[in-house]
Amino acid sequence: MLLNTLLLALRSIRRNLLRSFLTMLGIVIGVSAVITMVTLGNGATMAVQNQISGLGTNLLQVRPGQRMMGGGGGGAPAFKGVDADAIATQIGGIAAVAPEARSSATVVANGRNWATSVIGSTNAWLRTGNWKLADGRVFSDDELRAGAAVCLVGATVRRELFATRPVVGEQLRVKQISCEIVGLLASKGQGSFGNDQDDVVLVPLKTLQRRITGNTRVNTLLVSMTEGSDATRVKSGITQLLRERRKLAEGDEDNFNVLDTKQLAEALSGTTKVMTMLLGAVAGVSLLVGGIGIMNIMLVSVTERTREIGLRLAIGALEREVLLQFLIEAVVLSSLGGLIGIVLATGASLVLAQVMEVPYLFNLWVNLLSFAFSAGIGVVFGYFPARRAARLDPIEALRHE
Numbered sequence: 001m002l003l004n005t006l007l008l009a010l011r012s013i014r015r016n017l018l019r020s021f022l023t024m025l026g027i028v029i030g031v032s033a034v035i036t037m038v039t040l041g042n043g044a045t046m047a048v049q050n051q052i053s054g055l056g057t058n059l060l061q062v063r064p065g066q067r068m069m070g071g072g073g074g075g076a077p078a079f080k081g082v083d084a085d086a087i088a089t090q091i092g093g094i095a096a097v098a099p100e101a102r103s104s105a106t107v108v109a110n111g112r113n114w115a116t117s118v119i120g121s122t123n124a125w126l127r128t129g130n131w132k133l134a135d136g137r138v139f140s141d142d143e144l145r146a147g148a149a150v151c152l153v154g155a156t157v158r159r160e161l162f163a164t165r166p167v168v169g170e171q172l173r174v175k176q177i178s179c180e181i182v183g184l185l186a187s188k189g190q191g192s193f194g195n196d197q198d199d200v201v202l203v204p205l206k207t208l209q210r211r212i213t214g215n216t217r218v219n220t221l222l223v224s225m226t227e228g229s230d231a232t233r234v235k236s237g238i239t240q241l242l243r244e245r246r247k248l249a250e251g252d253e254d255n256f257n258v259l260d261t262k263q264l265a266e267a268l269s270g271t272t273k274v275m276t277m278l279l280g281a282v283a284g285v286s287l288l289v290g291g292i293g294i295m296n297i298m299l300v301s302v303t304e305r306t307r308e309i310g311l312r313l314a315i316g317a318l319e320r321e322v323l324l325q326f327l328i329e330a331v332v333l334s335s336l337g338g339l340i341g342i343v344l345a346t347g348a349s350l351v352l353a354q355v356m357e358v359p360y361l362f363n364l365w366v367n368l369l370s371f372a373f374s375a376g377i378g379v380v381f382g383y384f385p386a387r388r389a390a391r392l393d394p395i396e397a398l399r400h401e
Contacts, residue, residue: 042361043360110170301326
């Protein structure tokens with residue numbers, strides 16, 4: 001009986017293909033929108049996590065000033081290189097500490113020039129930022145102590161000035177000094193805030209201070225913690241040490257801040273997940289609209305087929321058989337819409353993930369849940385028209401014009 005009812009339902013759908021497709025359209029749009037939004041949201045969350053982790057392993061950023069973002073520290077005194085040495089020797093759970101000073105400069109080489117960011121630091125900077133060398137070597141101890149005219153360049157600087165040529169051993173003019181390129185940094189790509197991480201030139205800290213900026217300011221202390229370290233304890237230790245070194249009284253506010261990039265990653269990921277849920281919920285509303293469309297068309301179908309229903313009831317068809325026929329029609333319509341929506345969502349997600357430069361993460365449960373929900377829409381919104389058809393009076397139905 002069930003097979004015959006299913007065949008009848010499919011035959012009825014096939015008789016009006018265009019109307020059936022338009023009926024399914026709301027479900028198709030709803031399912032594809034929900035899956036696409038959730039898939040892209042998950043990919044964006046993964047991209048944020050990867051970009052933040054690319055800043056460094058278990059990284060703390062210590063900056064002068066009382067605000068976490070922007071402002072350049074206001075009137076707060078800058079750090080010095082010895083502050084990094086003090087943290088490295090006096091605080092437990094530290095893997096590496098790198099003082100970092102920055103300056104913007106136009107670099108010239110091979111008859112070309114390029115505006116970039118020049119960073120002064122030590123070899124620890126590579127460790128704290130998870131940097132690898134694609135070619136060459138790191139700075140020697142003598143070069144760091146003497147502030148030698150040597151540098152490491154990022155992939156973007158290499159591309160803009162040297163194209164694909166080897167750069168180790170070449171000369172690079174940074175403002176008024178000529179540096180020997182001793183190493184090429186491996187590419188890291190776009191950062192978490194849209195910046196190009198490869199657009200950088202790294203020189204020894206003393207080289208930047210003595211020959212480029214002319215001061216001993218250190219803008220940031222990059223602190224990489226050992227695996228399994230208690231970030232709260234390490235931050236507390238750094239805060240106490242720097243308060244003592246900066247001679248802050250007990251009632252004074254900190255004139256520096258300690259940013260945990262792991263917490264930043266969790267905060268940004270949490271925000272992205274919330275936005276994904278909201279977008280998915282908004283897209284899910286179209287599923288309800290599609291369900292209302294199915295109910296409307298099924299009611300029209302019942303009216304059009306009143307005489308057919310009356311004839312079936314008159315020759316002995318049971319009410320539950322008529323109800324099942326119309327219910328199956330509604331479920332088949334919504335289920336087909338769900339399947340088409342899944343196919344469209346997969347294609348759209350693959351394309352948009354490449355456009356947005358986020359990873360494509362196939363989520364089986366979201367696809368299954370969306371399909372189940374679309375089938376459930378057919379049951380919920382198809383039941384009322386099916387019940388109306390099953391309860392028709394055969395005599396009155398046969399008289400219907």
